[in-house]
Amino acid sequence: MPIFAEKYTIMNFKISLLTLLLSFSIITTSCLSVQVSDNTVATIPSEVKKPKNIVLLIGDGMGLSQVSAAIYYKAGKPAFERFSTIGLSKTSSSSQLVTDSAAGATVFSAGVKTYNGAIGVDKDTIAVPTIVEQLSKEGYSTGIVATSSIQHATPAAFYAHVKSRRLYEDITTFAPNSGVNIFIGGGLKFFNQRKDGKDLLAEMKAKGYDVITDQLPKTPSKNNEIILLAEDGMPKMSEGRGDFLPNATKLALEKLSKNEKGFFLMVEGSQIDWGGHDNDADYLIEELLDFDKTIGQVLDFARKDGETLVIVTADHETGGFTLSTDGKDYNKIKPTFSTTGHSGTMVPVFAEGPGASLFNGIYESNEIYHKMRELLAK
Ligand code: MG
């Protein structure tokens, strides 16, 4: 039996369901080497129009059942239904079959499959350049918006390089020199209530950032901005977060679209994942519908603009969420969960705008980085 376990790698997925079931106990108890190719380079057919801007919206923990919840629980047509291109992303990390959000974001930000917990570093803990760093050097504007703290795994992977996602204070030290033109989210305490006693808000100001901690401004300023509206994560929708995410996204789009060269914006619906971990269907669905509303706004912007590629995807699924029947009653849906952790199911990728056709098909999650990078000209 151990021989079989050794042979099992990610690249060798063509095993029967029966074998998978039989080997389940081995998979969960053995130390497996998971090999995923890192060196994907997207090739773009010449007829594909390239975008000027990319907005990447990440629904943390948003699998297909989560997306389906928008169909059942939204009054009106979900924004998800406005996409013409749909793909599926294989989410395993370099260390585990089931990824976490740190490895799951580093695939998008830097194109490498890495170990669970890694923020902007490869599987040997070496820093890898992120799309945000690359594009800001090339003259693009960049922005990061989240409903978690900006130091939480998903946003952090776009501007920081640390070996563990838990090093929130270390992650924060990357913000002043990140080149990011607008940050919006929570995470104030990691700037001004630090163990090392440093005041990183002062450092942000010294680097030319406007520091805003009271409320979301109506219009963007001419300077770089960091808008931190909570000590740690932003409140839940049920705690009165209101239209923070759609409004923050709108503000970022207004600011970044002033750049003639183009922009890259990452927007995260961070708490879809948290609802999944809590096995709290109401929490999950409220966060999902807020994310859907935000997507709708980005699609409206992109339709008017004509040069913006909008990509919506997830880092992984959370909760083993399903929309099962309520007992034997096929007229009723009862959201259920199979885990308080993540699952290894593929997650959907939605794309709309110039270059969208590249996102058809089934591919490894890190290919999303390579496709985006090829589409935004240097
Ligand atoms: Mg996240």
Ligand code: ZN
């Ligand atoms: Zn999670």
